[in-house]
Amino acid sequence: MTDATPDITHHRQGRAGFIVLNRPQALNALTLPMIRGLQAALDAHVADPAVQVIVVHASAPRAFCAGGDMRRIRELSLEGRIDEAMTFFREEYALNLAIATCPKPYVAWMDGIVMGGGLGLSVHGRHRLVTERSVLAMPETAIGFFPDVGGSYFLPRLPMNAGRWVGLTGTRLNGDEATVLGLGSQRLDSADQAALFAALADDDAPVPAVIDRFARPVDDAGIRARFARRGQWFDGADIAAIDANLAAAAETDADAATLLATLRSMSPYAMRTSLALLERGRGHTLPQALDDELVLTEAVIQHPDFIEGVRAVLVDKDRQPRWQPA
Numbered sequence: 001m002t003d004a005t006p007d008i009t010h011h012r013q014g015r016a017g018f019i020v021l022n023r024p025q026a027l028n029a030l031t032l033p034m035i036r037g038l039q040a041a042l043d044a045h046v047a048d049p050a051v052q053v054i055v056v057h058a059s060a061p062r063a064f065c066a067g068g069d070m071r072r073i074r075e076l077s078l079e080g081r082i083d084e085a086m087t088f089f090r091e092e093y094a095l096n097l098a099i100a101t102c103p104k105p106y107v108a109w110m111d112g113i114v115m116g117g118g119l120g121l122s123v124h125g126r127h128r129l130v131t132e133r134s135v136l137a138m139p140e141t142a143i144g145f146f147p148d149v150g151g152s153y154f155l156p157r158l159p160m161n162a163g164r165w166v167g168l169t170g171t172r173l174n175g176d177e178a179t180v181l182g183l184g185s186q187r188l189d190s191a192d193q194a195a196l197f198a199a200l201a202d203d204d205a206p207v208p209a210v211i212d213r214f215a216r217p218v219d220d221a222g223i224r225a226r227f228a229r230r231g232q233w234f235d236g237a238d239i240a241a242i243d244a245n246l247a248a249a250a251e252t253d254a255d256a257a258t259l260l261a262t263l264r265s266m267s268p269y270a271m272r273t274s275l276a277l278l279e280r281g282r283g284h285t286l287p288q289a290l291d292d293e294l295v296l297t298e299a300v301i302q303h304p305d306f307i308e309g310v311r312a313v314l315v316d317k318d319r320q321p322r323w324q325p326a
Helices: 031-045 070-078 084-101 162-169 174-180 190-202 207-216 223-235 239-249 253-266 268-281 286-300 304-315
Strands: 008-013 016-023 053-058 064-065 105-112 113-115 127-130 135-137
Touching: 008 031, 008 190, 016 031, 016 190, 031 053, 031 084, 053 064, 053 190, 064 105, 070 084, 070 162, 070 239, 070 304, 084 286, 105 190, 127 174, 127 207, 162 223, 162 239, 162 253, 162 268, 174 223, 190 207, 239 253, 239 268, 268 286, 268 304
Parallel strands: 016 053, 053 105, 064 113, 105 127, 113 135
Antiparallel strands: 008 016
8 A cells, every 4th residue: 555655654553554765865854745745644454443553664774764854844934835844844743742642552664764744754653662773863953953853852851961962963873772771662673674574464462562572672771871961061041151160161171072072063042942842842742842842943944054054055055054143
């Protein structure tokens, strides 16, 4: 069974309904047709009484999903087609909420690159499976944007103040690190994909029990110690305080020095906006957070920093953005 876009396909095998992202040449960056295809596939599997578990994965191992197609959003903004751009975000956020409220077990196979909108397709699900090849990040401040797709809800709820340093610096996390923070629910080996999918489809055991057979332990002591230090550095009232904490720690700590350099390279406008949004999100439900993000999106995609950030990172790729203010 194939949807209107070849970039999304879905089928049933045994008790499992599979949804496949199939735009590998673009690292499965989400377009509006893909979002609509994903929603249609999800609805079909939810409605099918033969489907007892829903599994979302990519057709190729390099990337689960690298996020939304922000180059296209920039083009629409420059052309003044804001309503069209907002349709993308409106339907994307509705899909995020549908995943969070899915009445059937939802399994995201988060192998390879999982960034931005890719987290929106995975972290809201019940089972978030990462591997040794997983690379997770919310890199939006580098393009003058903010951590959306419910980021203002799930990031403030991460332990060790991780929502701040993940959301503000776009730090990349491997599978073990993502599991420690709870973005991944379990760590598996990529080589077990076929066996896991077959078991999910054909086994009568409960879904959590099937996944547990393939889960690998994570040696988290060193990770937690490192992340706890980061949490202290990012425990500031505003960006200036966080910068000062990092600057002091950077004199003797290489990790702090790296984070400080990264922080100072991001859009100041995007960082201030993101920090305020994350603080608001602490007290919000997911629907409230998504509503907040949708309102903010309309302003941010018209801001000079978004236009410039996408140019520097995704269009010209010179990595030399000129922020306003600098």
